[in-house]
């Protein structure tokens with residue numbers, strides 16, 4: 007439904023988006039994550055045809071957004087971070103105006119009524135937008151994005167500034183919309199992405215740093231980094247523990263080994279961490295086979311999305327130290343830390359610096375719309 011091919015955007019010398027490619031299938035809800043300045047809004051703006059790309063292509067249902075913007079844009083409903091509202095209009099007048107602007111063909115009254123019902127703004131239809139609370143305004147913004155019943159919905163930070171109840175409502179609405187629309191949702195908030203999205207793309211410094219489901223990301227990352235093993239040595243003694251720990255430590259790619267509790271008589275668990283680049287499982291198996299040890303359990307660490315992001319960020323820190331001598335740096339995953347999400351480790355021999363801490367801001371509704 008959406009195809010992005012080698013998309014690049016430069017603002018003067020500033021490379022904001024650097025050769026990104028991805029596809030979003032019909033009916034998929036894609037979460038778009040990244041720290042401040044990563045290039046999310048720039049990408050969203052190119053996807054919606056709001057700004058042009060320096061190079062590359064955006065295809066919406068096969069139509070190039072720059073070659074035939076009218077046709078491509080007819081397929082898109084866009085809710086920017088700040089909803090584009092005419093605040094002196096009533097909700098109804100505004101939606102009717104948007105209906106005309108988007109040349110909607112569906113029966114006007116019935117359609118606007120349906121959209122209002124879907125977005126739960128029926129009770130404020132006759133109110134002036136500027137008098138509505140932030141949550142209601144956000145829903146009116148969503149209603150305008152839906153007005154021409156577009157197959158693609160692009161939502162930029164749709165829950166920013168909402169209170170927790172409003173956040174839950176908007177999330178469940180997006181989930182519902184995802185059944186009939188292809189949705190791209192940009193957010194800083196990991197739990198939001200986890201709750202709503204089928205798949206996540208993390209963009210960092212203008213490149214796609216990760217792409218996949220939370221499970222895939224977790225698997226890729228945890229597989230490579232951390233596992234717990236239960237190994238039975240020949241003698242069931244503490245000496246087994248020492249020999250096994252040292253032998254694992256000597257494997258290529260192992261960074262850290264610690265013998266944990268004695269789980270069965272003379273049998274210990276071992277926490278093992280690797281360098282993140284080497285998959286040690288086969289070597290480990292061979293080591294145990296050669297020595298006549300039995301692997302009774304091998305468990306990859308079960309990390310939350312937040313753990314994974316933190317882990318990636320921390321590993322980037324380590325990579326930075328390792329790669330000081332490397333010539334040119336590549337982008338790294340860098341996440342704003344609010345509680346937690348998912349991806350494919352497109353993570354390369356990345357590098358350096360900074361973390362951000364994202365904030366889940368919450369505004370309470372002052373004017374609780376609804377009553378007239």
Ligand SMILES: Nc1ncnc2c1ncn2[C@@H]1O[C@H](COP(=O)(O)OP(=O)(O)OP(=O)(O)O)[C@@H](O)[C@H]1O
Nearest residue numbers: 017020021022040041042043044045046047048049
């Ligand atoms: N009009 C512009 N002119 C020059 N540089 C720009 C312009 N718009 C964005 N940039 C730069 O491009 C980079 C990407 O910005 P962008 O707004 O796309 O990031 P973002 O991921 O949306 O960040 P945020 O989460 O803070 O909104 C940033 O370094 C930003 O400063």
